[in-house]
């Protein structure tokens with residue numbers, strides 16, 4: 550079985566800037582610079598023959614390349630249940646278009662449709678018992694964060710391997726946008 554997801558990756562300088570946002574929140578586990586990405590679709594565990602079908606379906610996607618701007622930071626969950634600190638993106642029809650194409654390609658491969666609304670974000674940290682005031686201060690202080698525009702000219706199929714520490718992500722294949 551392979552644990553898969555589809556994501557956008559970012560150039561080194563952008564990843565360094567995102568990683569540079571980290572710090573100052575007790576109970577936060579920060580994503581390493583190399584692991585920062587924007588998930589288009591989490592697939593989960595699939596057998597190898599289905600993974601091959603998924604690869605083929607993703608390779609068949611045609612969608613235009615586009616420019617993306619990263620904009621602001623936020624949190625999923627609130628109060629004592631704050632779970633994830635993230636960086637956001639400016640609204641992008643091209644991004645939504647690509648995500649919809651990925652979604653329908655995967656449904657055609659027999660995966661169940663994603664029920665949750667697409668809310669594009671880059672996970673900066675996972676939180677456990679983070680003090681509310683420190684989370685609030687992080688968001689205030691980093692609220693003006695912006696990066697880009699950057700050219701998005703491919704998307705990537707990743708394998709995730711869970712272990713003792715942070716998950717290890719391996720790029721299996723890149724699919725060009727035209």
Ligand code: 2AM
Pocket residue numbers: 554586587588590591633671672709
């Ligand atoms: P997250 O960063 O918001 O947690 C690899 O795990 C990627 O897939 C992560 O970016 C994660 O998003 C995303 N993802 C979406 N749904 C998931 C799920 N049910 N389990 C694990 N990861 C999921």
